[in-house]
Amino acid sequence: MAKAKVSFDDIDLTVNVPVGTRVIEVSEKVGSGIIYGCRECDCGTCIMEVVEGWNNLSEPSVLEDKVLRENLAGRHQRLACQAQIIGDVTVKPV
Amino acid sequence: MQYKGNSIVKEGKAVQLDDGVYWVGALDPDLRSFDIILNTANGTSYNSYLIEGSEGYALIDTVKAEFADDFFARLESVTDYSKIKAIVLNHLEPDHTGALPELLKRAPQARVYISQRAQSMLKALLKDSSENLEFQVVNTGEQISLGDCTLTFLSTPFLHWPDTQCTYLEEREILFSGDVFGCHFCDGRLFNDKVGDFRFSFDYYYAHIMRPFKKWVLEALDLIDPLDLRIIAPTHGPILRDRPRRYVNHYRELASNSLSGELGTNEKSMIVFYMSSYGNTARMAEAISVGAGSISGVRVSMFDLQGGETEPFVDLIEEADALILGSPTINGDAVKPIWDLLSSLIVVDLKGKVGAAFGSFGWSGEAVRMIEDRLRGLKLRVPQQGLRVKLIPNDEELEDCYNFGKDIASILIGKKKECKVLEFGEL
Ligand SMILES: Cc1cc2nc3c(=O)[nH]c(=O)nc-3n(C[C@H](O)[C@H](O)[C@H](O)COP(=O)(O)O)c2cc1C
Ligand code: FES
Ligand SMILES: [Fe+2]
Ligand SMILES: [Fe+2]
Numbered sequence: 001m002a003k004a005k006v007s008f009d010d011i012d013l014t015v016n017v018p019v020g021t022r023v024i025e026v027s028e029k030v031g032s033g034i035i036y037g038c039r040e041c042d043c044g045t046c047i048m049e050v051v052e053g054w055n056n057l058s059e060p061s062v063l064e065d066k067v068l069r070e071n072l073a074g075r076h077q078r079l080a081c082q083a084q085i086i087g088d089v090t091v092k093p094v
Numbered sequence: 095m096q097y098k099g100n101s102i103v104k105e106g107k108a109v110q111l112d113d114g115v116y117w118v119g120a121l122d123p124d125l126r127s128f129d130i131i132l133n134t135a136n137g138t139s140y141n142s143y144l145i146e147g148s149e150g151y152a153l154i155d156t157v158k159a160e161f162a163d164d165f166f167a168r169l170e171s172v173t174d175y176s177k178i179k180a181i182v183l184n185h186l187e188p189d190h191t192g193a194l195p196e197l198l199k200r201a202p203q204a205r206v207y208i209s210q211r212a213q214s215m216l217k218a219l220l221k222d223s224s225e226n227l228e229f230q231v232v233n234t235g236e237q238i239s240l241g242d243c244t245l246t247f248l249s250t251p252f253l254h255w256p257d258t259q260c261t262y263l264e265e266r267e268i269l270f271s272g273d274v275f276g277c278h279f280c281d282g283r284l285f286n287d288k289v290g291d292f293r294f295s296f297d298y299y300y301a302h303i304m305r306p307f308k309k310w311v312l313e314a315l316d317l318i319d320p321l322d323l324r325i326i327a328p329t330h331g332p333i334l335r336d337r338p339r340r341y342v343n344h345y346r347e348l349a350s351n352s353l354s355g356e357l358g359t360n361e362k363s364m365i366v367f368y369m370s371s372y373g374n375t376a377r378m379a380e381a382i383s384v385g386a387g388s389i390s391g392v393r394v395s396m397f398d399l400q401g402g403e404t405e406p407f408v409d410l411i412e413e414a415d416a417l418i419l420g421s422p423t424i425n426g427d428a429v430k431p432i433w434d435l436l437s438s439l440i441v442v443d444l445k446g447k448v449g450a451a452f453g454s455f456g457w458s459g460e461a462v463r464m465i466e467d468r469l470r471g472l473k474l475r476v477p478q479q480g481l482r483v484k485l486i487p488n489d490e491e492l493e494d495c496y497n498f499g500k501d502i503a504s505i506l507i508g509k510k511k512e513c514k515v516l517e518f519g520e521l
Contacts (some may be wrong), residue, residue: 005515011477011505017518028470029521031477033446042214043256070213071256093446 006085008032009051009092023048023057023080023091033093034080044071046080048091056087101282106167109284111333112266112325114146114243118153118168120161123280128189132302135295137280140165140189141329143270144172145263147240150179153204154261154270155329159192166193166200175201180238182207182245184272185258186215190329195223207232209249212257232259234317250274250314252307260318267324273303274314275341276328287336295331296341300348305441311349318342351413362506365410366396368420369429374454374486375420381492382418382452382481385499392503399431404438412442416506417474418450418499421461428453428461436468449474450502452481452495459484477505 002019006026010033015026024046027034037045044067050057057078060068064082077094102109108116123137140157142165151173157165178201183191186208198204206229208216213231220227232247248260253274261270277299281289304311319342326334326341334341366383370376379396387394397407411417419435421428449469451462462480469476481498483491
């Protein structure tokens with residue numbers, strides 16, 4: 001299975017994950033400060049900053065785009081409960 | 095009804111609070127509990143305001159559904175529906191939007207103004223009846239004109255829902271603040287210089303409704319501070335026309351850390367709470383605290399939950415940087431005082447604090463994992479896997495406890511561990 005690296009900038013930790021894993025599946029287990037509310041692309045609580053590897057996350061869905069917009073997300077921000085890791089990427093809490 | 099004798103609120107009549115500005119809300123003196131979480135010893139009010147401009151009227155918020163008739167009657171005492179140009183929703187909670195669906199039917203020409211974060215909420219609130227509803231999203235600084243007067247919007251989210259905003263009537267120097275500066279206090283004399291003593295109600299409301307959003311309160315106050323204020327008109331309780339600035343300053347005091355400055359500015363505070371029946375979890379707590387305290391820059395405090403009241407502990411936790419909880423496993427669960435403490439924390443902001451759990455157990459040891467899950471649920475980060483010891487900790491296990499405390503303390507002061515790479519399957 002193809003692998004990719006996700007790094008959490010706030011805790012200086014990298015995890016090798018199968019491609020397609022969502023950030024949410026990893027970040028809580030390792031104790032990163034990214035936080036969650038609904039866990040299903042509705043509330044915007046899980047907005048995270050993508051430090052590097054913006055293009056190595058799955059494209060945001062129409063719904064994710066809407067939640068990002070309504071919650072005034074910045075340019076390099078995504079929903080951690082939605083974004084899937086498809087290549088090496090570094091993220092951190094906002 | 096209370097205070098009938100000196101009430102200025104009359105059935106079917108609006109109350110004028112300033113030139114071209116009317117109170118068209120409702121009194122609810124019999125309410126004794128609000129939103130489940132608040133006691134309301136003398137009821138509450140739902141304040142809605144009508145503003146007259148040379149080119150039409152604007153309505154700020156509505157009332158709870160049961161009081162729609164009072165509201166419509168007061169509204170009709172000033173104007174008819176066809177003249178309403180704007181409906182501003184500062185807050186979508188049902189106590190202020192209960193009369194909205196009917197109002198939209200009666201005043202279909204009125205445009206609805208809401209904050210950015212209110213959009214999907216408004217749709218969820220109105221469900222089927224919202225299909226053709228047009229609304230306009232407004233942000234800080236945006237204005238609408240009513241001819242000879244102007245409304246300016248202030249985006250003040252999370253006070254106490256994501257959708258909240260305030261609206262400022264520049265020409266009259268009136269701030270329509272939503273639930274901010276409000277309180278559950280029902281008094282037909284309406285104005286802060288006339289009503290009974292509502293200080294307790296004001297602070298109580300802040301403590302239960304606004305306190306979890308302290309950070310957002312401070313951001314909102316930064317927007318409000320520069321405004322000239324003659325009147326603050328909140329959605330509940332007295333209208334603040336006598337020295338309104340006092341309430342702004344009081345909010346700033348309430349939202350500032352009460353104990354800040356007690357610890358050195360660069361010191362981090364870690365609090366260890368535990369319960370213990372035979373002293374095993376207590377011994378672990380001791381070793382963890384000593385270990386954590388060995389890291390300079392971290393101040394550790396340890397408390398046996400058996401000897402304390404929950405409320406002051408909540409204050410301590412609000413100010414702390416790390417919260418470490420120890421519980422034995424009793425009948426497959428952590429003990430009740432731990433859950434009581436955790437369920438009392440909804441009134442404070444815990445985001446980003448470091449959490450951890452530990453405890454002694456006999457055979458299955460569920461407590462530690464359960465506490466960790468709850469800590470994550472409360473939006474703490476749990477960087478270190480919890481520590482469990484079977485029955486009585488020996489010297490080696492106490493050494494593990496010491497190191498556990500030390501590791502968490504190191505994380506707290508941001509001392510970087512060597513950059514680690516883990517495998518997903520091992521997590
Ligand atoms: C004080 C208060 C706080 C709330 N906090 C949240 C929250 O954090 N997240 C959420 O999804 N809904 C929150 N809500 C919204 C309620 O869950 C929502 O209004 C729900 O429809 C109430 O259901 P009920 O009519 O069964 O009480 C809150 C409501 C109130 C009154
Ligand atoms: S947790 Fe609610 S949108 Fe991701
Ligand atoms: Fe509210
Ligand atoms: Fe309210």
